[in-house]
Amino acid sequence: MNDKRIMDIELLRGIAVLGVVFHHLQGNLFPGGLAWLGSIAAYGQFWWGVDLFFAISGFVIARSLIPQLRACTSAAQFWQRTRDFWIRRAFRLLPSAWLWLLLMLLASLFLNRSGAFGSLHANLWATVAGLLQFANLRFADSFFHYEYGASFVYWSLSLEEQFYLLLPLLVLLCRKYLAWVLLALVVVQLVSLRSVLLMFIRTDAMALGVLLALWTARASYRHWEPKWLGWHPGLGLLLLILLGLGLGWLATDKFNITHYRVGALAVLCALLVWIASYDRDYLLPRGPLKSLLAWVGSRSYGIYLIHVPVFLLVREAWFRLAPLGTTGLNEQPLLALACALGLLLLLSELNYRVIELPLRNRGVELVRRLGTSRSPVPSTGVTSC
Structure with a gap:
């Protein structure tokens, strides 16, 4: 087991984030909605990208973390490795998350002549929820009741942090029964009637990702490898397209009354x-x-x-800079998309190079220094989570 990045997993990450970005065009970049986006949404929606992120996250985290924890020979060693995991994760995720939370809060105060960013009150509470990792609970409470704020996508980040805060404890308490406990967690969510709250504390896709990571250590994982997908280069692409269409269809509003669709999405993503x-x-x-x-x-x-702050910023810029008498963004969708996507690519690349990568390396270095200050422990060959 190692921490080498899997290109096919990166491929799925790309598909997942593109789906989420597309889903958020309606209502964020185009507040009045576009007819063609509405037509697409009637036959396929792409918010399932979040569940694909969850499944990927569970797999990637567990394939490195769980072997490390199971290799521990003492309680002190277990908690040292748990601490190291939390430190690396904090340095990788929190700086970017906190930066954009702050920028959205400032935008709601100083760059909000159009009202695109929402009220200062809502954004202030959304910032607190994002910082303290209870955004998913606040989002569930606000659903159809009150304004959440511009940082609503942080609900999924809070859910992940809650799950990975508890995962080491599950490993410690459940030991050899971990897989059965996770499987029970998946089954319960699969058959449960999803309330709004359960929609925002759903952990089935993450649990399935962890189960997949556990399975990779068994011989049956290699036995069941889908080698038939390699018989023709078009087979995998066809399957990817069909699964994507199926996921989009399950995510449409016509399935709102069913209780199994989110569990089915989790299974297909896994x-x-x-x-x-x-x-x-x-x-x-x-x-x-x-x-x-x-x-x-x-x-x-x-x-x-x-992506959401960029969409809102483009709306604000259009409101301020467009000449009087010109049409709104809804009447200029191609120009709006070009501006938003160009700015999004630029800012995400800057964020990756200036914030994400340096601070991720800083976290790894901090863990390394902490490791040299204590007695050596057996290595699993995994350097990061």
Whole structure:
């Protein structure tokens, strides 16, 4: 087991974040909505990208963290490695998250002549929820009741942090029964009637990702490798398209009254992660398209944080700069998209190079220094989570 990045997983990250960005065009970049976006939404929605992120996250975190924790020979060693995991994760995620929370709060105060960023009161409470990692609970409480604020996408980040705060404790308490406990967690959510609260504390996709990571240590994982997808380069792409269409169809409003669709989305997303986990180019042959999507995947965290504030900033800029008598953004969708996507790519690349990568390395270095200050412990060959 190692921490080498899997290109097929990066591919899925790219697909996931593009789906979320597309889903948020309606109502954020185009507040009045566009007819063609509404037509697409009637047949397929793309918010399932969040569940794909959850499944990827569970797999990537667990494949490095759980072998480390299970290799521990004492309680002190276990908590040292848990602390190291939390430190690396904090340095990787929190600086960017806090930066964009602050920028959205400032925008609601100083760059909000159009009202695009919402009220200062809502954004202030949204910032507190994002900082203290209870954004998912506040989002559930606000749903159809009151304004959340511009940083509503932080609900998924808070849910992940809650899950990974508890995962080491599950490993410690459940030991050899961990897989059964996670499986029970998935089954309960699959058959439960999803209230608004349960929609924002859903952990089934993450649990399935962890189960997949546990499975990779068994011989049956290699036995069940879908080698048939390698028989023809178009088979994997066809499967990817069909699964994407199926996920989009399940995510449409016509399934709101059903209680199984979110669990079904989690299972299908985990299926994609399973295929990608072999890193054999089963889903898409190597080439320019895959390289581009993998690049998007490597910047997906920044894109996820930045896309909504960029959409709102473009609306504000249009409100301030467009000549009197000109049409709104809804009447200039191609120009609006070009401006928003160009700014999004620029800011996400800057965020990756200036914030994400340096501070991720800083966290790894801090863990290394902490390691040299204590007695050596057996290594699992994994350096980061």
